[in-house]
Amino acid sequence: MFRFWSIFWIDATSADTIELSLQEIANKPRAQASGVERSTESVCQWLSSLEHNWLAIFDNADCDPHVVAKYMPTGNQGNILFTSRNPGIGGSNITRETNVNVEDMAEQEAILLLLKSAWLDESSPDMQQAATPIVFALCCFPLALDQAGAAIRSGLCTIEGYLAMYSAHRQRLMGHSSYEGASNYGRAVYVTWDLSFVAIEARATGFDLVAADAATSAIVILQTFAFLHHSNISDEIIKRAVEAHGDYNAVDPGRQASYDPILPLLQLGVDGSWDPLFFREGIQVLLSFSLIRQSVTSHVYSIHPLVHFWSHDRMSQEEQQSRCISANILLSLSITFEYSKEDYAFRRNLIPHIKASQNGVQTGISIPYDDDQCSRFGLALSENGLWEDAERLNIQVMETRSRVLGAEHPHTLTSMGDLASTYRHQGQWTEAEKLEDQVMEASSRVLGAEHPHTLTSMANLASTYHNQGRWTEAEKLDVQVMVTRSRVLGAEHPDTLTSIANLASTYRHRGRWTEAEKLEVQVMETSSRVLGAEHPDTLTSMGNLASTYHNQRRWTEAEKLEVQVIEAMSRVLGAGHPYTLTSMGNLASTYRNQGQLTEAEKLEVQAMEAMSRVLGAGHPYTLASIANLASTYRHQGQWTEAEKLEVQVMEARSRVLGAEHPHTLTSMGNLALIFKNQERWTEAEKLQVQVMEARSRVLGVEHPATLKSMAHLASIHWNQE
Numbered sequence: 018m019f020r021f022w023s024i025f026w027i028d029a030t031s032a033d034t035i036e037l038s039l040q041e042i043a044n045k046p047r048a049q050a051s052g053v054e055r056s057t058e059s060v061c062q063w064l065s066s067l068e069h070n071w072l073a074i075f076d077n078a079d080c081d082p083h084v085v086a087k088y089m090p091t092g093n094q095g096n097i098l099f100t101s102r103n104p105g106i107g108g109s110n111i112t113r114e115t116n117v118n119v120e121d122m123a124e125q126e127a128i129l130l131l132l133k134s135a136w137l138d139e140s141s142p143d144m145q146q147a148a149t150p151i152v153f154a155l156c157c158f159p160l161a162l163d164q165a166g167a168a169i170r171s172g173l174c175t176i177e178g179y180l181a182m183y184s185a186h187r188q189r190l191m192g193h194s195s196y197e198g199a200s201n202y203g204r205a206v207y208v209t210w211d212l213s214f215v216a217i218e219a220r221a222t223g224f225d226l227v228a229a230d231a232a233t234s235a236i237v238i239l240q241t242f243a244f245l246h247h248s249n250i251s252d253e254i255i256k257r258a259v260e261a262h263g264d265y266n267a268v269d270p271g272r273q274a275s276y277d278p279i280l281p282l283l284q285l286g287v288d289g290s291w292d293p294l295f296f297r298e299g300i301q302v303l304l305s306f307s308l309i310r311q312s313v314t315s316h317v318y319s320i321h322p323l324v325h326f327w328s329h330d331r332m333s334q335e336e337q338q339s340r341c342i343s344a345n346i347l348l349s350l351s352i353t354f355e356y357s358k359e360d361y362a363f364r365r366n367l368i369p370h371i372k373a374s375q376n377g378v379q380t381g382i383s384i385p386y387d388d389d390q391c392s393r394f395g396l397a398l399s400e401n402g403l404w405e406d407a408e409r410l411n412i413q414v415m416e417t418r419s420r421v422l423g424a425e426h427p428h429t430l431t432s433m434g435d436l437a438s439t440y441r442h443q444g445q446w447t448e449a450e451k452l453e454d455q456v457m458e459a460s461s462r463v464l465g466a467e468h469p470h471t472l473t474s475m476a477n478l479a480s481t482y483h484n485q486g487r488w489t490e491a492e493k494l495d496v497q498v499m500v501t502r503s504r505v506l507g508a509e510h511p512d513t514l515t516s517i518a519n520l521a522s523t524y525r526h527r528g529r530w531t532e533a534e535k536l537e538v539q540v541m542e543t544s545s546r547v548l549g550a551e552h553p554d555t556l557t558s559m560g561n562l563a564s565t566y567h568n569q570r571r572w573t574e575a576e577k578l579e580v581q582v583i584e585a586m587s588r589v590l591g592a593g594h595p596y597t598l599t600s601m602g603n604l605a606s607t608y609r610n611q612g613q614l615t616e617a618e619k620l621e622v623q624a625m626e627a628m629s630r631v632l633g634a635g636h637p638y639t640l641a642s643i644a645n646l647a648s649t650y651r652h653q654g655q656w657t658e659a660e661k662l663e664v665q666v667m668e669a670r671s672r673v674l675g676a677e678h679p680h681t682l683t684s685m686g687n688l689a690l691i692f693k694n695q696e697r698w699t700e701a702e703k704l705q706v707q708v709m710e711a712r713s714r715v716l717g718v719e720h721p722a723t724l725k726s727m728a729h730l731a732s733i734h735w736n737q738e
Contacts, residue, residue, distance in 0.1 A: 134166020
């Protein structure tokens with residue numbers, strides 16, 4: 018084992034503490050025997066001259082690296098260890114090999130630290146269980162856990178009551194000296210970061226203009242990040258905001274005050290692109306004080322959740338109001354109404370920041386209405402399946418525009434269409450149809466029958482008819498939109514391709530699979546060439562073609578496409594997006610029809626649980642996932658489990674969609690099959706008669722689904738004989 022003859026501990030919090038620690042070394046017997054004077058210069062010279070191995074520990078070296086460097090002894094025998102949050106400490110003496118990053122504390126270690134600090138039984142399962150939520154709330158941060166334990170030990174509260182106390186008084190518990198904890202650190206959590214911030218503020222007012230600019234940038238960044246989500250903060254947000262909207266010094270004077278806090282970050286280069294120098298210099302300052310972290314491979318940043326709380330809490334109410342508004346502005350400016358694969362991915366990554374900026378730690382801050390901002394946030398929320406959140410914003414936009422601009426202004430009609438779209442995605446088809454009728458009629462009158470906005474409103478109404486099972490009305494509108502868009506916009510325009518896909522979907526649901534397939538192949542190939550192989554519209558077209566293959570019992574071809582769709586959608590939209598989960602259900606259905614029941618069940622349980630969590634138990638997509646699982650149980654002969662789920666789906670669909678909706682009739686037919694397999698002939702016959710008669714009325718006597726229900730009814734009669 019390597020041994021040191023002498024070890025010297027130096028408090029490196031500041032220049033003053035370093036000097037005091039070095040002067041104390043002069044009192045050591047070995048130093049006195051060598052005639053060392055009580056001065057920093059004398060002590061450093063003595064350490065440099067020692068001919069045996071020695072170790073100097075510069076503890077808490079979080080101050081300016083240049084300050085620390087002045088006190089570093091030289092010589093060949095000495096070894097220096099820095100403990101610091103600042104990766105720049107030690108200068109060129111520190112390499113990747115000599116730098117050791119201390120990882121976050123593990124959960125179990127954190128629990129034991131909290132209980133030890135609180136003087137509670139560390140071996141008690143009950144105490145460990147009570148400590149766990151506190152550990153999560155404090156993000157396994159050792160100093161915060163030490164302080165929490167001290168508060169509990171002092172009798173301020175019990176371990177069970179700490180979280181309520183912390184929630185109500187976080188700033189006092191983390192910042193006041195009376196809650197410093199049991200360690201020898203000597204500072205409360207917030208005080209540690211306050212010292213860093215004071216040092217940055219001092220640089221911002223210093224004579225070194227470059228350092229002052231960097232420190233000013235650091236302050237702006239930190240205060241802006243306080244109102245975003247604490248993780249995955251990409252500088253792409255600022256880049257897009259700058260490059261999409263140009264010169265912010267020319268902002269409407271009435272809104273200038275809202276832009277002021279972030280203006281320093283919005284620097285345009287001479288070529289019209291973002292100039293990141295000011296931002297990156299600020300980032301370097303924050304990294305040097307370990308107030309943020311940077312991804313190893315990209316310009317993506319994160320803040321420890323407690324630092325995030327502190328950066329918010331240290332601001333005055335007025336500052337919080339200003340920074341919250343400017344953070345919302347920055348986010349909304351970064352959202353464009355563009356629809357490339359990269360745009361979809363960017364808006365998906367923006368969702369946690371949108372939610373944090375509106376509903377996070379800044380609860381109670383009043384955010385004034387901004388029409389453009391609400392519209393942009395609504396787009397991001399809606400396309401990522403957060404339809405309830407989008408609905409609230411869209412209602413606000415529609416009502417405001419109707420009042421300010423008038424009920425038939427094009428912007429008002431657009432907001433009505435956006436709201437109708439959220440209703441449609443939530444299965445509120447009556448509400449969607451009512452709005453879409455209004456929009457279509459008004460757009461046709463105000464903008465003209467062939468205006469792109471009018472055609473979009475017609476396509477939206479057709480989609481609602483489609484969801485209501487009104488195939489004839491849907492087909493009529495789909496054909497009209499497709500023909501007009503093809504003539505006005507061109508055969509390969511994305512909107513034209515969407516209308517072709519809508520018509521193909523109607524054909525598929527009417528059992529006209531050859532016609533559907535022809536159109537879907539056309540859309541998929543064109544979309545892949547025009548938009549890209551992984552554009553969401555291309556992936557949707559692949560899923561549609563797979564559904565047609567499924568209906569034609571071409572299982573191998575369907576499976577191949579569905580696997581591709583799931584993998585790509587998970588990358589582009591996210592594993593929890595409703596469209597990704599729907600594609601999982603489609604693949605599971607293909608597995609089931611191929612007899613791969615175990616694989617089908619696994620996917621269906623996963624999709625059902627995620628759908629229920631993301632969309633709610635009564636959402637049409639969730640009900641479809643439950644029906645899929647019930648179908649697999651039926652194929653496995655698990656009649657009781659299948660019946661329970663199928664009854665749940667049938668009753669919910671009847672309530673949500675209507676008694677004669679095709680999906681309701683499908684669930685009734687599935688339940689009839691379960692009764693048939695249980696030889697409950699009377700119940701099976703009653704349901705199948707209802708299904709057959711309703712399908713004859715809704716779909717037509719010769720529709721494949723009607724013929725299928727007739728065959729099932731005949732089978733029931735045959736078994737009764």
